[in-house]
Amino acid sequence: MAHHVVAHITVRPEARGKFLELLGNHVALSLEGGGCEAFDVRQDVNDQCKLVYVERYTTKAAFDRHITSPRVMKFLEETSQFLAKPADFAEYEDLRSM
Template sequence: MIVSLIATLMAHPETREELFRLLVDQVGPTRAEHGCIDYNLHIDASDPCVFVFYENWESQADLDAHMKMPHLEPLLSQIDRLLAKPIEMWRLQPAELAATG
Protein backbone atom coordinates (compact mmCIF):
# COMPACT_ATOMS: atom_id res chain seq x y z
CA MET A 1 0.00 0.00 0.00
CA ILE A 2 1.19 3.52 -0.79
CA VAL A 3 2.54 5.48 2.19
CA SER A 4 1.81 9.21 2.08
CA LEU A 5 3.40 11.69 4.48
CA ILE A 6 3.36 15.37 5.23
CA ALA A 7 6.29 16.59 7.31
CA THR A 8 6.68 20.15 8.60
CA LEU A 9 10.02 21.58 9.67
CA MET A 10 10.41 25.00 11.30
CA ALA A 11 13.81 26.66 11.19
CA HIS A 12 15.20 29.17 13.61
CA PRO A 13 15.34 32.48 11.72
CA GLU A 14 19.14 32.42 11.96
CA THR A 15 19.37 28.88 10.50
CA ARG A 16 16.70 29.28 7.82
CA GLU A 17 19.05 29.59 4.83
CA GLU A 18 21.24 26.71 5.98
CA LEU A 19 18.23 24.44 6.51
CA PHE A 20 16.77 25.48 3.16
CA ARG A 21 19.99 24.50 1.34
CA LEU A 22 20.12 21.13 3.13
CA LEU A 23 16.48 20.39 2.29
CA VAL A 24 16.82 21.37 -1.37
CA ASP A 25 19.96 19.24 -1.66
CA GLN A 26 18.11 16.09 -0.62
CA VAL A 27 15.19 16.43 -3.07
CA GLY A 28 16.99 15.12 -6.18
CA PRO A 29 18.65 12.11 -4.54
CA THR A 30 15.42 11.21 -2.74
CA ARG A 31 13.37 11.33 -5.93
CA ALA A 32 15.85 8.84 -7.44
CA GLU A 33 15.38 6.34 -4.59
CA HIS A 34 13.64 3.04 -5.15
CA GLY A 35 9.99 3.32 -4.18
CA CYS A 36 9.76 7.11 -4.22
CA ILE A 37 6.60 8.10 -6.06
CA ASP A 38 7.01 11.80 -5.36
CA TYR A 39 8.85 14.01 -2.92
CA ASN A 40 7.95 17.68 -2.92
CA LEU A 41 9.35 20.50 -0.81
CA HIS A 42 7.23 23.59 -0.14
CA ILE A 43 7.69 26.80 1.83
CA ASP A 44 4.83 28.23 3.87
CA ALA A 45 3.54 31.31 2.04
CA SER A 46 3.13 33.23 5.31
CA ASP A 47 6.28 32.08 7.14
CA PRO A 48 9.53 31.50 5.23
CA CYS A 49 10.95 29.54 8.18
CA VAL A 50 8.37 26.77 7.71
CA PHE A 51 9.12 24.00 5.20
CA VAL A 52 6.67 21.27 4.26
CA PHE A 53 7.40 17.99 2.52
CA TYR A 54 4.64 16.09 0.79
CA GLU A 55 5.83 12.64 -0.14
CA ASN A 56 4.47 9.33 -1.39
CA TRP A 57 6.24 5.98 -1.18
CA GLU A 58 5.36 2.62 -2.69
CA SER A 59 5.71 0.91 0.71
CA GLN A 60 6.69 1.39 4.33
CA ALA A 61 9.88 -0.55 3.60
CA ASP A 62 10.82 2.04 0.95
CA LEU A 63 10.21 4.88 3.41
CA ASP A 64 12.23 3.07 6.09
CA ALA A 65 15.12 2.64 3.61
CA HIS A 66 14.90 6.34 2.74
CA MET A 67 15.40 7.33 6.37
CA LYS A 68 18.75 5.45 6.36
CA MET A 69 20.11 7.05 3.18
CA PRO A 70 23.51 8.76 3.49
CA HIS A 71 22.30 11.92 1.75
CA LEU A 72 20.07 12.61 4.80
CA GLU A 73 23.03 12.60 7.20
CA PRO A 74 23.98 16.30 6.77
CA LEU A 75 20.44 17.22 7.79
CA LEU A 76 19.80 14.60 10.46
CA SER A 77 23.14 15.18 12.18
CA GLN A 78 22.24 18.84 12.81
CA ILE A 79 18.48 18.69 13.16
CA ASP A 80 18.34 19.82 16.80
CA ARG A 81 20.44 22.89 16.07
CA LEU A 82 18.59 23.83 12.87
CA LEU A 83 14.98 23.43 13.99
CA ALA A 84 12.99 25.70 16.28
CA LYS A 85 10.74 22.77 17.24
CA PRO A 86 10.49 19.03 16.55
CA ILE A 87 9.41 17.86 13.10
CA GLU A 88 5.66 17.44 12.81
CA MET A 89 4.63 14.48 10.71
CA TRP A 90 1.33 13.14 9.47
CA ARG A 91 0.92 9.76 7.84
CA LEU A 92 -2.05 9.80 5.51
CA GLN A 93 -4.28 7.15 4.01
CA PRO A 94 -6.75 7.47 1.16
CA ALA A 95 -10.18 8.38 2.45
CA GLU A 96 -11.75 5.43 0.64
CA LEU A 97 -9.66 3.09 2.84
CA ALA A 98 -10.79 4.68 6.09
CA ALA A 99 -13.28 2.76 8.16
CA THR A 100 -16.81 4.05 7.95
CA GLY A 101 -18.89 4.00 10.93
Protein backbone atom coordinates in the same frame (compact mmCIF):
# COMPACT_ATOMS: atom_id res chain seq x y z
CA MET B 1 -0.21 0.65 -1.68
CA ALA B 2 1.18 4.19 -1.76
CA HIS B 3 2.48 5.57 1.52
CA HIS B 4 2.47 9.31 2.24
CA VAL B 5 4.37 11.38 4.79
CA VAL B 6 3.58 14.95 5.79
CA ALA B 7 6.12 16.82 7.87
CA HIS B 8 5.75 20.26 9.42
CA ILE B 9 9.09 21.97 9.91
CA THR B 10 9.90 25.31 11.53
CA VAL B 11 13.40 26.58 10.76
CA ARG B 12 15.25 29.21 12.78
CA PRO B 13 15.30 32.42 10.67
CA GLU B 14 19.09 32.80 10.75
CA ALA B 15 19.53 29.19 9.59
CA ARG B 16 16.95 29.16 6.79
CA GLY B 17 19.40 29.62 3.91
CA LYS B 18 21.73 26.80 4.97
CA PHE B 19 18.79 24.53 5.79
CA LEU B 20 17.23 25.06 2.35
CA GLU B 21 20.57 24.34 0.69
CA LEU B 22 20.88 21.00 2.50
CA LEU B 23 17.20 20.26 1.93
CA GLY B 24 17.47 20.77 -1.84
CA ASN B 25 20.23 18.17 -2.02
CA HIS B 26 18.28 15.82 0.26
CA VAL B 27 15.14 16.04 -1.90
CA ALA B 28 17.08 15.37 -5.12
CA LEU B 29 18.84 12.34 -3.63
CA SER B 30 15.58 11.04 -2.15
CA LEU B 31 13.89 11.12 -5.56
CA GLU B 32 16.82 9.23 -7.08
CA GLY B 33 16.60 6.49 -4.46
CA GLY B 34 14.24 3.57 -4.75
CA GLY B 35 10.64 4.08 -3.75
CA CYS B 36 10.29 7.86 -3.38
CA GLU B 37 7.86 9.00 -6.08
CA ALA B 38 7.32 12.59 -4.93
CA PHE B 39 8.91 14.94 -2.42
CA ASP B 40 7.25 18.36 -2.44
CA VAL B 41 8.25 21.21 -0.15
CA ARG B 42 5.86 24.09 0.55
CA GLN B 43 6.41 27.36 2.43
CA ASP B 44 3.83 29.12 4.61
CA VAL B 45 2.64 32.30 2.87
CA ASN B 46 2.87 34.29 6.11
CA ASP B 47 6.03 32.81 7.64
CA GLN B 48 8.89 31.72 5.37
CA CYS B 49 10.40 29.70 8.22
CA LYS B 50 7.43 27.30 8.31
CA LEU B 51 7.73 24.50 5.77
CA VAL B 52 5.66 21.45 4.92
CA TYR B 53 7.02 18.36 3.19
CA VAL B 54 4.61 16.10 1.33
CA GLU B 55 6.31 12.86 0.36
CA ARG B 56 4.95 9.83 -1.51
CA TYR B 57 6.55 6.39 -1.46
CA THR B 58 5.60 3.27 -3.36
CA THR B 59 5.09 1.34 -0.10
CA LYS B 60 5.49 1.70 3.67
CA ALA B 61 8.57 -0.54 3.38
CA ALA B 62 10.11 1.90 0.88
CA PHE B 63 9.60 4.76 3.36
CA ASP B 64 11.05 2.68 6.19
CA ARG B 65 14.17 1.98 4.10
CA HIS B 66 14.44 5.67 3.27
CA ILE B 67 14.06 7.03 6.81
CA THR B 68 16.53 4.53 8.31
CA SER B 69 19.18 4.87 5.60
CA PRO B 70 22.57 6.26 6.68
CA ARG B 71 22.17 9.21 4.27
CA VAL B 72 18.85 10.29 5.75
CA MET B 73 20.03 9.74 9.31
CA LYS B 74 23.01 12.02 8.55
CA PHE B 75 20.71 14.67 7.01
CA LEU B 76 18.44 14.64 10.06
CA GLU B 77 21.41 14.93 12.39
CA GLU B 78 23.02 17.75 10.38
CA THR B 79 19.84 19.79 10.10
CA SER B 80 18.42 19.34 13.59
CA GLN B 81 20.48 22.33 14.77
CA PHE B 82 18.62 24.56 12.28
CA LEU B 83 15.14 23.77 13.59
CA ALA B 84 13.25 26.12 15.89
CA LYS B 85 11.38 23.12 17.32
CA PRO B 86 11.21 19.38 16.64
CA ALA B 87 9.64 18.39 13.33
CA ASP B 88 6.09 17.04 13.35
CA PHE B 89 5.69 13.98 11.08
CA ALA B 90 2.57 12.03 10.19
CA GLU B 91 2.17 9.01 7.91
CA TYR B 92 -0.86 8.33 5.72
CA GLU B 93 -2.15 5.50 3.56
CA ASP B 94 -3.88 6.04 0.23
CA LEU B 95 -7.64 5.55 0.59
CA ARG B 96 -8.10 5.00 -3.13
CA SER B 97 -6.68 1.50 -2.79
CA MET B 98 -9.19 0.45 -0.13
